[in-house]
Amino acid sequence: MTNVVIVGIGEIKDRPDDPSLGLDPLDLMAAAARRAEADSGARILDRIDAVEVVHQITWRYEDTARRLCERLGIDPARAAYHPGGGESPLRIMHDAALRIASGETRIALVCGGEARSTVRKARKAGVALPWPAKASAVEHPWRVEEMLSAMGRAHGIAQPTYIYPLFENATLHAWGMTPGEAQTESARLWSRYSAVAADNPHGWLQRPFTPAEIETVSRENPLVAWPYPKLMVANPSVNQGAAVLLMSEAEAREMGIATDAMIHIAGGAASKEPEDYLDRDCYHSSPSQQAVLQAAAAINGAPFDHFELYSCFPCVPKMARRTLGLPGGFTPTVAGGLTFFGGPFNNYMLHATCAMVRRLREGRGSGLLYGQGDFVTKHHALVLSAAPGAEPLSSDYRVDGKADALRGPVPIVVDHHDGDATVESFTVIYGRENAIDRAIAILRTPEGYRTMARVPADDAVTIERLTDPARSPIGERGIVTTADDGLLEWRLS
Structure with a gap:
């Protein structure tokens, strides 16, 4: 059995006062990759045969993955740039691990980076950034018009900040809560995320926020879409990069990497809801989320020691907590969450992976990484462990059939009614x-x-x-x- 391990992690946060000095996303990725190599304690970058890049939004390049290879001075056989989604770092790592297990890849680098804070500051100051020219075409475009109904687009309900509240408001009713009680739960939950971000040196907002600060609406914390104020939504205005190095355990031992630095990929699961949120069976649950989390729990075979529950909006980890049967006061993150650590678009779960690796190296045990993308649409979980998994990695990790068995009837959608x-x-x-x-x-x-x-x-x-x-x-x-x-x-x- 080929065990696949994470041997190196790297992160970078860039906060220059002068936006013209800001690192572009490729530089952030390259810096994170070099830090991951240093973290491994071995010379790895020039031996990599697969580079996997998370979909990047801030500054589009021509052939992003190959441009990164040029920055790193390497020429791997495989250089892939992947479609986006909040779950995509887990999907990319999972697939890379399977290629390693099958012998198709020896060493993989997974990385991503965003620099929206610098781009926004430069635009506000009227500064031209000295970065490479943007691409003339977009790789893997995210086309809302292909995902959502004409009715949803006509009403302008075509972005996450307006769609996730539909799930928040439906779930609280299904759970028998008043809106006020649900908002208090969200504020307390988010406060726990902020406390972890405050201690994470790679986080963007490094101070704890009280539940009252998070829940209270003000000019500094305005409502975005009921019931969520600004401090309950993801913050993409950050400059952050992350990288992870993967290889087989045998390869790692041959390279002399310390055993206690290796974190094993024990398995995972994925499933997808219908793309159009109007085609869901309901808004108070996600069968795909349930199936993925149940499968991950079965892979682990014991309670998880550490968690990262995706946190673009409170409804997502609140739903996940209930599926997993976790108590209300548990700590749902090792990184700090997309509001407080920062939400670098599709790349947050790669930062969460770095944080989970650090936590498992320190405390051993197992960890659950759960990410989701689009509109409570795409779900992926990855199980990490300080010890090898009991079973080999399965290439058949999709659990759509189990999700279908949980799904209720989907109502007919009509665009005319009186x-x-x-x-x-x-x-x-x-x-x-x-x-x-x-x-x-x-x-x-x-x-x-x-x-x-x-x-x-x-x-x-x-x-x-x-x-x-x-x-x-x-x-x-x-x-x-x-x-x-x-x-x-x-x-x-």
Whole structure:
């Protein structure tokens, strides 16, 4: 049996006062890769035969993976640039581990980097960055128009900050909580993430935040989409890079790498929901998430010692905690979370992997890395351990069939309806100064069909009902009409 191990990890955080001095994403990746080599204690970079690059958003390059190889002065047989998603670092590492186990690859470098903070500062200051020219075409474009329905796009509900609240508001009702109780749970959970980020030298916001700071809406912490304020959403305005080196345990021993520095990849699982969030069976759970986490727990065969539960928005780790049967006060992270450690777009889980490796080297035991991407859509878990796994890595790690068995019937989606409809889920969208822009409701018709309608900002009665902290509006009845622009609107009966 070929055991695959992580032998080196590297991270970098770049915070120059002058944006013209900022490292570009390729430099961040290269620096992280060199730090990973140094961490391994061996000369590895010039022996790598596979470079795997996480999808990068800040500054697009022509042939990103090969450009990175040029920066590192290496010429591996394989240099791949991968499609995005918050779960993608785990997918990339998992697939690289399988290629190592099969003998297709000897040594793999997985890396990613983002520099949005510098790009934003340069734009604000009117500074031209001395970086390579951007690519004329985008590798692996993320096309929302191909993923979402015309109705969702017409209502402008086509970005994560507006879609994840649909799951938050549906789950709290399904769990029998008031909105206020659920918000308190989120704030306490996020405070625990911030405490870990405060002690992580690679984190972006290195101070702990109290639950009150996180929950209280203010000019500094404005509402984004109900019920989430700014301190409950991912923060992509960071400059961070990470890298991980993988090889077989036999190769590592031959290279003289210390045994206690090797962290084993014990296995993992993946599954995917329908891409369009209007095609889900419900909004109070994710069958794919459940199947992936259950499979990961079975691979480990014992309670995990450490966790990284993806944290773009509170609903995701809250759902995962309940699936795993974990207590409310547990620590859900080893890195610090996408709000406080920083959310470098698709690359957070690679930083989380580095943090998990450090934790397992220090305390031994096992760790769960769980990531997800798009709109509670793509789910991947990876099990790491200080000791070899009991079973060889399985190339068949997808658990879509198990997710299908958990999935309920999917309602028919209609874009025209007049008359009665009840709230299935909703959010309220905010602009500057906490001003309400509009609300959006996912509705069920008397026939059981699903549709979407807006609530205008001037409908104070309906908005007040939707944002009542003492009582969820899920199941509330109202009337759907068609507005002058052809979009559906909903109001309380």
